[in-house]
Amino acid sequence: MGKQLNPLDLMKELSSDAPDSAPKMPHKLKPASVNNPRSVSVEEKKQAAEAFAQGKPSPYLSEHRQKLREREQFSFGRLPRFVIDQFMTMAEDRGMNKTEFLYHLLREQGADIPPYALMDGRRL
Numbered sequence: 001m002g003k004q005l006n007p008l009d010l011m012k013e014l015s016s017d018a019p020d021s022a023p024k025m026p027h028k029l030k031p032a033s034v035n036n037p038r039s040v041s042v043e044e045k046k047q048a049a050e051a052f053a054q055g056k057p058s059p060y061l062s063e064h065r066q067k068l069r070e071r072e073q074f075s076f077g078r079l080p081r082f083v084i085d086q087f088m089t090m091a092e093d094r095g096m097n098k099t100e101f102l103y104h105l106l107r108e109q110g111a112d113i114p115p116y117a118l119m120d121g122r123r124l
Helices: 007-017 042-053 059-069 081-093 098-108
Strands: none
Touching (some): 081 098
């Protein structure tokens, strides 16, 4: 009979014939400040935050934004068609939409509501 093949011998032979496609490089540590946000000092974070905050809206506007984000559904229910038609006609005559015209009417009665340009929630 012939010689028996040993799988370990075959593996050694195959590994010695194959060239090293990716030579192993020694592991190098990156400097702490490169691509590692945890290594940034508190002082550096503070300076970055102050630089970022320059030119940002005032606390009043931030509070105003928060108030605008708190929304609820508001509906009058079913109204007679002629009332709705008159409301829409009056709004169109002033160049306003329904919401803007409602704010306008509330302001005339003394409600403390900022101008519509500041109330538009889409601009937050």
